Amino acid sequence: MKLPFLFLTAVSFLAGTLGAERVFVLHDATVPQAAYAARKVGAALRAADHEVIAARAQYDRLINLSVNPGRLGAEAFAIIPEGKVITVLGGDDRGMIYGALALAEAVANGTPLADIAAVEEAPHQQFRGIKFNLPWETYRPSSALDQHIPTAKDLKYWEAFLDMMTANRFNAISLWNMHPFTFMIRPKNFPEASPWTDAEFAEWQHLYREIFRLAKERGLDTYIVHWSIFVSKDFADAHGVAQHNYYPFYYGPGDTSEIVRRYLRESVTQVLEEYPNLDGIGLSHGEGMGGMTPLERQQWMDDVIIAGALAADRPVKLIHRAPFSANLDSGGSTSSSAEVITRAAMERLGDAFEGPIWVEMKFNWSHAHSTPNLEKVHGGKLGDTYFKPVPENYKITWQARNEDFFALRWGVPDFIRQHIARNGGHDYSGGYFTGSECYIPALDYFTATDDPVDWTWAFQRQWLFYKLWGRLLYNPATPDAVFQAEYTRRYGPAADHLLKAMSLASSTQLRLASLYDSRWDFTLYSEGFLALQGETTKYIGVDALIKQGTMASEYVSVGDYVTATLAGESFAAERITPPVLIGLLERDNREALRLVESVDTTGNATLRYEVADIQTWAHLGLHLAEKLRGAVALQRFRLAGDPADQQAAIGHLERALAAWDEVIAITRPLYRDMRLTHYNHNSFERNDDNRFHWALIRDEVAADVTVAREATAGTD
Structure with missing residues (x-):
């Protein structure tokens, strides 16, 4: 993968050099916002090997930054290419800045000035x-x-x-x-x-x-x-x-x-x-x-x-x-x-x-x-x-x-x-x-x-x-293409699937926060699988997962699901029960891992972190899937007394621990032990013993297996 990437980079560089132009940026330098917009456009042009000239004479391209509130609304912008002139028009100074930055983004993504397309946008949220x-x-x-x-x-x-x-x-x-x-x-x-x-x-x-x-x-x-x-x-x-x-x-x-x-x-x-x-x-x-x-x-x-x-x-x-x-x-x-x-x-x-x-x-x-x-x-x-x-x-x-x-x-x-x-x-x-x-x-x-x-x-x-x-x-x-283009600009073709992989894997966090009800600040810390339980912030153990209600009304908690199904009841198709959630977690996170498995991060620590975070979310998702299986089986054993359910719970929770160990293996070389406000609770004392890392709470994760082994029937 290294040779094609270097080759494409060289080709892109040569293409940029061959297409270089002398550009004059026309703007009102007395307006701070216009001066800022011109600086940003100029920096993008220079990075793409264009020459930004100080005088209007003999330009190849003129970029005109201006404001026209009669044509556009507040914060709206238009990019209007006409022959040798590209006009960036704002409904106000803010819109002009957005238009200039949109033009700079197109240039940074490799678009020749001759190919800049007309575009017009206006704000959706005020x-x-x-x-x-x-x-x-x-x-x-x-x-x-x-x-x-x-x-x-x-x-x-x-x-x-x-x-x-x-x-x-x-x-x-x-x-x-x-x-x-x-x-x-x-x-x-x-x-x-x-x-x-x-x-x-x-x-x-x-x-x-x-x-x-x-x-x-x-x-x-x-x-x-x-x-x-x-x-x-x-x-x-x-x-x-x-x-x-x-x-x-x-x-x-x-x-x-x-x-x-x-x-x-x-x-x-x-x-x-x-x-x-x-x-x-x-x-x-x-x-x-x-x-x-x-x-x-x-x-x-x-x-x-x-x-x-x-x-x-x-x-x-x-x-x-x-x-x-x-x-x-x-x-x-x-x-x-x-x-x-x-x-x-x-x-x-x-x-x-x-x-x-x-x-x-x-x-x-x-x-x-x-x-x-x-x-x-x-x-x-x-x-x-x-x-x-x-x-x-x-x-x-x-x-x-x-x-x-x-x-x-x-x-x-x-x-x-x-x-x-x-x-x-x-x-x-x-x-x-x-x-x-x-x-x-x-x-x-x-x-x-x-x-x-x-x-x-x-x-x-x-x-x-x-x-x-x-x-x-x-x-x-x-469109997603805008965000994927930023990955590609940063990392080249190796990053072609990173947006999709990140979207699939980091959905794990949304699903945990929808499943596990929370309130104020540190009642939940999803990336750490921590929650405030009583007076202590700690890992969400299997019993907490069984008992806790859901944030999202369409989700079904483990406890409610097991009680209902043992009573012969069922749930509407739109409800997200633990089995449905397990399926979503496994489908999306396995696909995310597949999308990044061939990405070569050798010699690029920044890309290594991007890929590692996707892998970490994915293994956290697989951990949650196995934990849900174990929680359902454990609660069924407690309520119905079938020893096979207890053995199933032990096996699933052991596999959940193995997924957590994958998280530790990925993150231990990359992440320090990190201070975490959630561990301070409401104390006014400055507690420096408030470090989080997935490795530091492994014993809390492993305790789930012990809970399942020591469980007895008839003890909900």
């Missing part, structure tokens, strides 16, 4: 955001998050991360931490709240100003989001207030004293006035508000956060998190008092904020990568108060949280397309966030090999995840 938890005063105290602080203070990191967002057509980044204000301002009337020396504060200010400037240049909206009633420790100590309302405490009662209200209200205003490139702010009716009713929480938000934002002398955008008490009341109503109060409060604001208010809701709590059907939000079932009648000044934005895979690459394009089709097309829908609470995509703390790889930071390892979510939110009709 809000396409990333939730980014900053590692300072972050929500989950953990050394797994603290370790990212130096990386997240590096502007080179932010330049690369924001480049990635724009290339994938995300349009908003929200920065979350418990109390952002003293990192950004010295409160004018409360200087005692600031813990920094002048030099330290200048560094923080520079960091935030540059993040917002880089984002604005790339056409990204920026938000800061914090949690409720939190102050700095220095402020609390100086005034003897809010003693449970500073980091890292977040479960305490809400301190609503007037000095706290004034401090936070003025801080909101001052931040918005001192950071003109910051687009908006987010609020949450959650932690730090213990003992307050839904009405009291909303009134506090209106009087403090909303009032502070509206006092700023400029337009402001707003993210309004839905209260976490969204569930059916005891009378079976389709609304709760919190929903009614929140909707009324937002409607009273009218058009006070710029654009629609983005109402954020967690899709399937913290585990959106499960079923594309909405089963629950944070707190339980969701009523229809926010949707009926259709709102006029706000839009629902789904939070597609990922607390399930941090190390392994993931990518299932059809899952995201289904998600958007089922949940993103309503007249009340505004878009999506994606992001994590327990993970920050900054420091690469995973990679064990010393061989050179093509990434520096963690998010670059997960390039497919971001490319799928961003591009499909912009245009769900984007």
